[in-house]
Amino acid sequence: MKKVLYRHLFSKVLGLSFLLFSSSFYAQEEAEVATDAATEQTAGAVEGDPVKGKQLFNQNCAACHSLDRKMTGPALANVETKLMEDEGLDKEWIYAWIKNSPAVISSGDAYANKIYAEYNQAAMTPFPTLSNEDIDDILAYTAAPPSTPAATATATTDGGEATGSSSGISNEMILGALALVFGLLVIMLVLVNKTLRRIAEANGVVLEKEKEKRLPLWKAFVQNQFLVLVSVVFLLLASAYFAYGWMMQIGVDQGYAPVQPIHFSHKIHAGDNNIDCKYCHSSARVSKTSGIPSLNVCMNCHKSIYEYTGNPEGPSAEDLAAGHTNEFYTGEIKKLYKAVGWDEENQSYTGETKPVEWVRIHQLPDFAYFNHSQHVSVAGVECQTCHGPVEEMEVVEQFAPLTMGWCINCHRETNVKVQGNAYYEAIHEELSKKYGVEKLTAAMMGGLECGKCHY
Template identity: 75%
Template sequence: MKKVPNRNQFSKILGLSLIAFLLFVSPLTAQDEPAAEAATTEVAAGAGDAKNGKALFNQNCAACHALNRKMTGPALENVESRLSEDEGLGKEWLYAWIKNSPGVIKSGDAYANKIYAEYNQAAMTAFPTLSDSDIDDILAYTAAAPAAAPAPVAGAAQANATTTGSAGVSNEIILGALVLVFGLLVVMLLLVNKTLQRIAQANGIVIEKDSASKRTPIWKAFAQNQFLVLVTAIVLLLGSAYFAYGWMMQVGVDQGYAPIQPIHYSHKIHAGDNKIECKYCHSSARVSKHSGIPSLNVCMNCHKSVYEYTGNPEGPSQEDLANGYTNEFYTGEIKKLYKAVGWDEETQNYTGDSQPVEWVRIHNLPDFAYFNHSQHVSVAGVECQTCHGPVEEMEIMYQYSPLTMGWCIDCHRETNVKVEGNEYYEKIHAELSKKYGVENLTAAQLGGLECGKCHY
């Protein structure tokens, strides 16, 4: 019988199978991109433009009013029809009320004085700059049926799982087809292998199996080479010492620490999207050693009116959707805030039933290290991002800098003090320039490297 080496006869078969596989799959995956749905607003004949009315409502009314709930002012959904049916008041009354509510109250109008008394005798802000057509647009928006809220999205995979229409094929069907084709390929290869072995036996061909020549095992050859063993031992010892030193130097360094807080607070939304200054919430950083944890009353300055999150105008990113950061998630966190401060959304009053929020501290210096925020923020003019990183981009706040002594010393050596217009440093800079010819003044030259400055 003729002997031939077994060089894996399946390479050609596998290549042909892959070609067939690609030809089968390509029609399924060549889907047309779904057309983007254009948002349309139905405007009744003679009515205002609800789309423009939404923009005007958000600019002028949303701070005190919502469509479907009482806030600082009453709910405004279908306000025109409700006033017409319940009070017999038409658009002309609304025009007068919106443009000059104090004047309508002083005129003795019964319904105007009823609303004035119901809302703690706080007159609505007058909007004389709004035209009748602007008010028509706002009323059209309040009369429009609210759009159905989108279902919460659990992840990016679910967000992308959309069909291409009645003529398209869903991703689930494509995935199932791929699994089926792969299974058929495996079965086909097994059958081909079995068939080739039968043909070889029938023709008297003996398939020789590749057999490696006998050689000394690698571990035994390594053990017999004493020089190689010695070099390896030295390398291992030095490497172990290096990594042990690096690990010990990280003890107490919490760079990257990002704990989960009891109420999710997005610096990305507040400091980034809404441009809220850091020192508005952390006001004590200007005058105190500590930056302080903002009181929940500071949060309620805005969230008395902002009771739900409507999202970024550009829409949530895929990363946010993958992490579950949907509008519903953020609105739920606002409800946690209300529960903590004891805020009743219906009556728009505090109930007195408040609960402490156990915030988890992120930045924590050792007790033997002294750091004063006001000295750096108010006197030196150091920006918050210098130490805390790009806070305006952080969804979850984390420790950006290592906060080690070496990191502080490097900053004191390299950072020039801002002396222009800063009376605190002007005299010192003038004296040092006279004596030493100092052009740029650093914290190190002011004694910033003395041990007693930070350890006392």
């Protein structure tokens, strides 16, 4: 019997794939060993713990200092080396300066008074609660800052758990090996199918029967008048249904998410940093409209926050797919500086401003009246009730349909908070006496009257 050549081919391909898989496994193991050795060598070269120092730096120093650029205070990268080698100062001077800088200035220290005069005669805030060990940790961080989560993002999964840290095999390698095995099985099945067909034909076995001649489907359909009538009626009703549904969606922009001139991530601001919605949209508490915050509100924080360093848990797969990297967000901050006329180097305004043409998302018809303060301040309605979970939205979109029926349903179902409001308590008392009402809704108070929203 003739030998089947594909068996030899399968053996060779399987052996080659196993060889590649093994070599990549050992290469990754060696890379991890080299990385661990480099990390240990770096950690031993500095005094103090840079990881603890980073936390202390962010809590006490980051508001006025950066590592690589001048802010309210000087850049602090390798500050210990600069002070000790260039200025001839010692560790004790650094301890004294951080714990009580006004006292060092008052003592007549030359370098302290030089720094005091250079930075507008504004003394650094004293930090007497920091111990010498804490300061050593901060100095260690400024000398060799630990790697950010963005540098290790490629070694984490979507859920943030490390892959390959224990076994050294990444998910990509496992999926690649499985795909290779699956491909080889497909090739095997195709070759076996061809071989069996050749054997059957050699033995005179008929594999396919001749198709019987029958009436085409469309002719059979046309000759059946009842089926034609039912189909026509069904198509007419379906067309009317879809036409009505399409016309009812005119003017409903639910899901509308335009691209803004400056990308503003509500997920980062309202979600990760827990900034209250009414901090930026302050007029929602006292005005009909929620208002668009001025750029000066943004600069309250972004005078010091000039770059985006990323979420501590690392970027998500959605952010990486959309190109929302740390560099992307930092570039959007630069657009803000250009619009407001902020000079980063001199930490001052230039006066050269450029208005930002924001694209409006939520737009009610002119004949519909809606008052934000009445709902937010009086009724205590949360912003997410109408605008959805904005703290989870990278790009804000219109969450609710904002139709008349949607508003009416809310007035019928939402209970009015009467506690602490004498006006509502009086209405609730009268309704309870007359109709036995236990709960008070906006509909019971005339919230369904046409004149309430249309004027």
